[in-house]
Amino acid sequence: MNGRPWVWVLMGCALLSACTTMTPNECKVADWGAVGLRDGLAGEPRSMLDARAKDCAEAGVQVGTVQYLQGRDQGLLSYCQLPNAARFGLDGKSYRGVCPVQIDAEFRRRHALGKAVYDAREELRSQERRRDAQEKKVDKAGSDDERRRAREVLRDIDRDIRRAEIRLRDADWALDALR
Secondary structure (H helix, E strand, C coil): CCCCHHHHHHHHHHHHCCCCCCCHHHHHHCCHHHHHHHHHHCCCCCHHHHHHHHHHHHCCCCCCHHHHHHHHHHHHHHHCCHHHHHHHHHCCCCCCCCCCHHHHHHHHHHHHHHHHHHHHHHHHHHHHHHHHHHHHHHHHCCCHHHHHHHHHHHHHHHHHHHHHHHHHHHHHHHHHHHC
16 A cells, blocks of 8 residues: 555445444433534534434434534634634635625635645645655665666656646745734
8 A cells, every 4th residue: 555544444434334423322422412523613514413313213213413403503603714714725625615604705715725735735745755755766776777877767757846846936925824
């Protein structure tokens, strides 16, 4: 596996629909207001209730819909604060369009600015890892020709790193302009 086993887990869950939002035991002892509050604080869409209801129905447990929705609404009051939007983006978290229409566009804009910085940082890290791996190939090259080819690739990677640094600088600048 490519060093990211979590990717395979997520793909398996998506393909097999085997991942549950709650276990049967969790369903039986759930404080639905607290579950809703937690989902609201995490910015989960209302469809999370449907997924939880499905999982709990399989366990023979009925969801406390009213309590869940009240808790979720409370959580969303905290989640949907504009200063949080960029921070969630900087953390690489997705925004699922859960905030009130009055602030949704601005929340999306701020989130996108933070997410652009996150993505640029990830790209730069990825290019730096590529560079490290390529430097090892240069060191291990057995012939002058192999070393020359490996150095050419290294130069291309260095160009990619400079581009990634520029993207990060630009994304940081755009985010700083928000503050």
